[in-house]
Amino acid sequence: MNIIACVKQVPDTEAQIKVKADGSGIEEGGIKWVMNPYDEFGVEEALKLKEKAGGDVTIVSIGPARAMETIRTALAMGAEKGVHIDDPALNAADAYTTAAALAAAIKGLPYDIIFCGQRAIDDDSAQVGAILAEILGVPQVTFVTKLEIDGTKVKAVRPIEGAQLVIETSLPCVITATKGLNEPRYASLPGIMKAKKKPVEAKNAAALGVSTDAKSKVAKMIPPPARPPGKILCADDTPEGKAAELAKLLREEAKVI
Amino acid sequence: MAKGVWIVAELRDGAFRKVTFEMASTARKLADQLGEEACAVVCGSGVAGIAGELGKYGIDKVYVADNAAFEPYTTDAHAAAVAKVVKDNDAAILLVAASFQGKDLAPRLVGKLATGMASDCTDVKIADGKLLAIRPMYAGKCFGEIVVSATPQIAALRPNVFPIVESAKAGAVEAFDPGLGELKTKVLEVQKEQAGKIDVSEANIIVSGGRGMKGPENFAILEELAGVLGAAVGASRAAVDAGWRAQSDQVGQTGKVVSPNLYIACGISGAIQHLAGMSSSKYIVAVNKDPEAPIFQKADYGLVDDLFKVVPALTQECKKLLG
Ligand SMILES: Cc1cc2nc3c(=O)[nH]c(=O)nc-3n(C[C@H](O)[C@H](O)[C@H](O)COP(=O)(O)OP(=O)(O)OC[C@H]3O[C@@H](n4cnc5c(N)ncnc54)[C@H](O)[C@@H]3O)c2cc1C
Ligand SMILES: Nc1ncnc2c1ncn2[C@@H]1O[C@H](COP(=O)(O)O)[C@@H](O)[C@H]1O
Numbered sequence: 001m002n003i004i005a006c007v008k009q010v011p012d013t014e015a016q017i018k019v020k021a022d023g024s025g026i027e028e029g030g031i032k033w034v035m036n037p038y039d040e041f042g043v044e045e046a047l048k049l050k051e052k053a054g055g056d057v058t059i060v061s062i063g064p065a066r067a068m069e070t071i072r073t074a075l076a077m078g079a080e081k082g083v084h085i086d087d088p089a090l091n092a093a094d095a096y097t098t099a100a101a102l103a104a105a106i107k108g109l110p111y112d113i114i115f116c117g118q119r120a121i122d123d124d125s126a127q128v129g130a131i132l133a134e135i136l137g138v139p140q141v142t143f144v145t146k147l148e149i150d151g152t153k154v155k156a157v158r159p160i161e162g163a164q165l166v167i168e169t170s171l172p173c174v175i176t177a178t179k180g181l182n183e184p185r186y187a188s189l190p191g192i193m194k195a196k197k198k199p200v201e202a203k204n205a206a207a208l209g210v211s212t213d214a215k216s217k218v219a220k221m222i223p224p225p226a227r228p229p230g231k232i233l234c235a236d237d238t239p240e241g242k243a244a245e246l247a248k249l250l251r252e253e254a255k256v257i
Numbered sequence: 258m259a260k261g262v263w264i265v266a267e268l269r270d271g272a273f274r275k276v277t278f279e280m281a282s283t284a285r286k287l288a289d290q291l292g293e294e295a296c297a298v299v300c301g302s303g304v305a306g307i308a309g310e311l312g313k314y315g316i317d318k319v320y321v322a323d324n325a326a327f328e329p330y331t332t333d334a335h336a337a338a339v340a341k342v343v344k345d346n347d348a349a350i351l352l353v354a355a356s357f358q359g360k361d362l363a364p365r366l367v368g369k370l371a372t373g374m375a376s377d378c379t380d381v382k383i384a385d386g387k388l389l390a391i392r393p394m395y396a397g398k399c400f401g402e403i404v405v406s407a408t409p410q411i412a413a414l415r416p417n418v419f420p421i422v423e424s425a426k427a428g429a430v431e432a433f434d435p436g437l438g439e440l441k442t443k444v445l446e447v448q449k450e451q452a453g454k455i456d457v458s459e460a461n462i463i464v465s466g467g468r469g470m471k472g473p474e475n476f477a478i479l480e481e482l483a484g485v486l487g488a489a490v491g492a493s494r495a496a497v498d499a500g501w502r503a504q505s506d507q508v509g510q511t512g513k514v515v516s517p518n519l520y521i522a523c524g525i526s527g528a529i530q531h532l533a534g535m536s537s538s539k540y541i542v543a544v545n546k547d548p549e550a551p552i553f554q555k556a557d558y559g560l561v562d563d564l565f566k567v568v569p570a571l572t573q574e575c576k577k578l579l580g
Contacts, residue, residue: 013510013530017398026399037511094373095364096407121510124394125376127364130332134368139441140332142361145504155445159505160357161456165329166446173441179511180504215407216373219389222400224536232548232559242560243570246542249558251578254540256462256519257486 001055002110005046005079006102006132007039009063009070010122023220035070038117040184041177045147046115047078048182053149055112056080060105062090062098068200075195076187082200083109089205089212095123096215099131104208106136112171113154118143118178126176133174141167145180259349259408262288265339265362266299266311266319267354271328273307275421275459276354278314280414282422283381284352285315290383294318295426296348300338300435302328312428314421319428320346322435329444330358332365338435340369345433348409350388352381355413356458363413374411375403379418379516379537388412396510396533416459418516450503457506460489462519465508465535466501467493469524469545469564473501478565479523482572485579491515493525509534523564527552544568 011017011031018027035043046057057079061067064086071082083105090101106114114136116129133140145164146157152171157164159178187195205212233242233249250257264280266273281297288295294317299308301323308319320342326334339362343351353363355377367374375381375390379400382389388410390403405411457463464483466476476490483490492502494509508515510530520538525531527543527550535541536555543556544564553559560567 011395013533015398016529017395019399026395096367096371096373099368122395124392124396124514125374126360127367127374127376130361130364131368134336134365140361140365141442142332143357158357158361161459162450162454164448164450165444166448167331167442168445169442179507214373215367215371216375216403216405216410218394218401219404220402221394222391222402224393224397224399227536227541227555227557230541230553230556230559232553232561239562239566240570242562243567244574246558246560246571247574247578250519250540250542254519254557256540257575257579 001049001053001112003046003050003055003057004106004109004111004114005039005043005057005059005074006114006116007043007059007061007070007074008036008120009033009061009067010036010120013037013121019221019223023222025221033066033069035073036117036120038119038177041179041181042115042117043074043077043079044182044184045177049113049149058083058109060102061085062093062101064091071200072195073187075198076191077185078191081198083203084200085203085208087204087212092214092217093212094214094216095125095127096131097212099128099135101205101208101210102128102132103135104210105203114174116174116176118176129174129176138172138174139169140174140176141169142176143178144175145178147175147181259347261294261296261346261348262291262350262352263296263298263343263348263409264352266297267356267358268301268304271301271303273310274356276356276414276416278421279416279419280352280354281311281314281316283414283419285422285424287350287381287383291386296320298339298342300327300335305430308430309428312426313423315424315426316428317426319430320433321430322433324435324437326437326440329447331440331442331444332361333440333442334437335362336365336369337437340366341436342433343409344370351409351411353411353413355415359413363411367411370409372407372409372411373405374413375405376413377415378412379415381412381414393514393537396514397537398533415516417461455489457489457491457508457515458513460517462486462488463491463508463515463517464488464521464523465491465493465525466496466523467525468495468499470496470501476501478568482568482575485572485575493531522552523568525552526550527555
């Protein structure tokens with residue numbers, strides 16, 4: 001089975017995000033970069049599938065030089081090889097441009113199944129997997145929490161509000177992974193050593209023959225509105241007194257109940 | 258030239274979901290600013306009868322495709338139909354719900370229409386004749402203003418954020434041929450969770466519990482408060498990872514990003530990943546026995562006390578107030 005996993009390097013969830021004074025982006029200094037947590041689920045599922053069905057796992061990532069660390073992490077987890085699309089012209093890529101570049105790279109490879117994360121936790125756009133599927137002309141199942149593959153038959157579970165759907169489709173397809181799908185493994189020390197020697201092919205937009213023009217852009221970034229300082233309730237020192245004071249404030253001041 | 262503000266109606270079990278009325282009302286507002294029509298696409302099975310209802314929320318024209326293939330929802334059928342009607346009519350702006358269904362459909366449309374989209378928006382307006390969408394990024398650690406240069410300009414609206422406004426319009430219904438090709442996905446089964454459960458992503462009020470709840474059985478006191486308030490019960494990742502609550506209840510950077518009117522955090526310390534997911538709530542209440550817990554920095558009202566005493570007392574007070 002030829003398995004692809006798309007991974008994006010994003011700021012660690014611990015990172016404090018500071019918007020640049022001119023709103024053109026975020027301050028990148030001091031940020032620790034990690035694999036998008038949802039992509040860890042995708043890579044893990046890719047590896048599990050390989051271990052069961054045989055074949056190999058190729059990691060594809062678009063990002064600057066530092067994204068190589070994330071590709072190496074996935075290789076250390078057990079993937080066989082990588083494709084690193086590094087092109088400054090793709091720095092401002094939106095979801096469509098990103099998916100188009102990924103599709104161009106993937107079209108050149110044999111593939112049966114492609115894993116993405118359900119969303120990248122930086123732009124939070126949750127678009128790339130489905131656009132990629134459309135460009136490749138294959139079906140998608142998004143937000144997958146359970147996956148079974150039997151021959152070319154795919155059975156996947158995805159949550160919707162108040163229910164779980166069991167969806168059937170066939171390979172090749174794109175699966176976007178969400179929490180619950182599996183427990184991503186850690187890279188072992190031998191894995192990390194081996195990853196250093198695994199092949200990673202470098203590509204740019206010209207080599208892939210894709211446009212770098214974005215269809216949408218973040219015109220401006222804005223810090224979140226400051227919250228006014230809150231009140232600590234202490235009408236009297238009993239839990240009942242505090243509860244009564246809170247209920248009254250929620251009803252009369254906030255008017256939310 | 259492309260024109261009109263369009264919505265993709267979202268249905269469940271043959272009825273419009275609330276977010277559809279939120280989108281219709283928003284489309285009306287934008288259409289008025291542009292001096293154009295507000296239109297809706299309805300794909301469903303046996304829905305011709307209800308389609309006209311959207312006129313009540315400001316829709317001028319409803320395009321309906323009635324076909325058994327639309328129920329239950331599948332990506333292929335809906336994306337093919339919506340892309341076709343939107344393209345044939347050269348829509349300028351298209352609003353989709355940032356619901357589970359919409360999050361599956363909308364990016365597929367982006368692909369089919371080779372355009373751009375602002376996901377999970379909390380505000381949309383018209384600036385210089387174009388859509389300007391505002392959305393949280395980095396799970397709400399900052400916001401972005403998005404402009405789309407291709408057509409249609411797509412925005413996904415976060416449920417329960419945009420007001421529903423009634424403003425009677427024609428709601429004229431016209432059938433269209435969805436032109437469905439081969440469908441490659443099929444829903445084998447719909448496993449419903451407990452009836453009446455409100456999803457945190459669509460709740461006005463959320464009562465959330467964390468590791469301070471000590472065990473799954475204690476969530477009963479949150480369920481009870483939630484019952485009185487008509488709220489959903491959410492959870493921190495610690496509570497989910499401990500197996501006390503369902504994954505679908507997790508709030509935070511790797512769970513759901515929510516913005517209810519009221520968020521009551523009980524026994525949650527306020528880790529940055531949790532705060533990211535809920536700090537755009539209108540009002541935040543924190544109940545925690547540790548006065549130093551970071552959650553208090555975001556809370557409008559803080560109660561430093563034992564949640565096992567405060568929560569039942571609060572339930573009683575709310576019962577009294579709400580009759
Ligand atoms: C990659 C990554 C992603 C993450 N994503 C998320 C996410 O999406 N959502 C999320 O929530 N977390 C997330 N986390 C985890 C996060 O870092 C915290 O570990 C988690 O939020 C802590 O949960 P908690 O507040 O319930 O538990 P704790 O931090 O243990 O806090 C428990 C609180 O309960 C209080 N308490 C205890 N007993 C009582 C009592 N009787 N009465 C009142 N108060 C009491 C304590 O004072 C304490 O403040 C993520 C972490 C990582 C590394
Ligand atoms: N730059 C990128 N390189 C590789 N994969 C990406 C990139 N951007 C997005 N993806 C994939 O698409 C998923 C969804 O991303 P997004 O649509 O940006 O939220 C991610 O979890 C990745 O699997």
